[in-house]
Amino acid sequence: MNPLLRSVMRLFAAPRLNMREDYARVRRLQRQLAARPVPRYRAVDLRIDTGDGEREVPVRVFSPREQRREEVLLFLHGGGWVTGDIESYTPACATMADLTGCVVASVDYRLAPEHPFPAGLEDCWRIIRAILEAPWRLGAESAARIVLVGDSAGGNLAAASCLLLHERGLPMPQRQILLYPVTHWDHDPRTTPFLSARRHGADYRLTSTEVEDYLELYVPDPALRRDPLVSPLMASDLDGQPRTLLITAELDLLCDEGEAYGRALRDAGTEVRIHRVEGALHGFITLPRFARSLREAYEVIDEFLDAPLPDGGTP
Structure with a gap:
């Protein structure tokens, strides 16, 4: 990124919103942007029982123009646990x-601050369990064809859901794709252990202040933010986790903590591929499909999906 463009991006990253007060405005803006004309897509809206007898979670299922794989990507959207939904992520999921070439199922989990931790996480792990028990609901022939995908806070929820499923001895996905996930509780440039948070905490697409605001809304009790279900990198037991593709963005403050989680999974015996998209910003999965960083990420995702299944089968 050249110095002029870098300076312009820093101007846009300057704090202009207080997420603790303006999250509703951000939600409206996201929906307005997503309502712009997008390429034609086929989608069906479902409501899936979480198994607790009390709540059904909305899920939007997207069919590709040409289905080339039998995998179903179960997608958890980003937005700091506070913004984002199946409407605002419709263009990204259609892409x-x-x-x-996969069916994509986008989960509309509950958001903070109306529903703080662990409400959104409960929706996610319950939906994952329900789908793995009955993959035909999304058109998958078996649970092995369900691939868990999450970006940013959604990547955090994907990782935390798998930790919780393993802890409770429940079935879990065989594969997960984590896109620039939140994995740690400390994003203060003065105290964070991660260089990328110190270097990019005031730059570009996402700032340290914004992440801290999101965490305060999602987990009001500071003591709980070190819980592995909020900060997966704090987990002492990472055994039994799914084969993982972890994709980070070079100019993202979350870059180093995401890669650290990938290395921790690898140290615990999980098969992990870590790929950093050079020159990319946080949130690039929502860019138009011609964007270089987006195309690069999908090349890596394609390779991951085409690899033999963990049980020795083939995609």
């Missing part, structure tokens, strides 16, 4: 379906 994901077309570029992978």
Whole structure:
């Protein structure tokens, strides 16, 4: 990124919103942007029982123009646990379906601050369990065809859901794709152990202040933010986790903590591929499909999906 563009991006990253007060405005803006004309797509809206007898979670299922794979990508959206939904992520999920040739199912989990931790996480792990028990609901022939995908806070929820499923001895996905996930509780440039948070905490797409605001809304009790279900990198037991593709963005403050989680999984015996997209910003999965960083990420995702299944089968 040249110095002029770098300076312009820093101007846009300057704090202009207080997420603790303006999250509702951000939600409205996201929906307005997503309502712009997008390429035609096929989608069906479902409501899936979480198994607790009390709540059904909305899920939007996208079919690709040309289905080339039998995998179903179960997608958890980003937005700091506070913003984002199946409406605002519809363009990104339609692109994901077309570029992978997979069915994509987007989960509309509950958001903070109306529903703080662990409400959103409960929706996610319950939906994952329900789908693995009955993969035919999303058109998958077996649970092995369900691939868990999450970006940013959604990557955090994907990782935390797998930790919780393993802890409770429940079935879990065989594969997960984590896109620039939040994995640690400390994003203060003065105290964080991660260079990328110190270097990019005031730059570009996402700032340290914004992440801290999101965490305060999602987990009001500071003591709980070190819980592995909030900060997966704090987990002492990472055994039994799914084969993982972890994709980070070079100019993202979350870059180093995401890669650290990938290395921790690898040290615990999980098969992990870590790929850093050079020159990319946080949130690039929502860019138009011609964006270089997006195309590079999907090339890596395609390779991951085409690899033999963990049980020795083939995609």
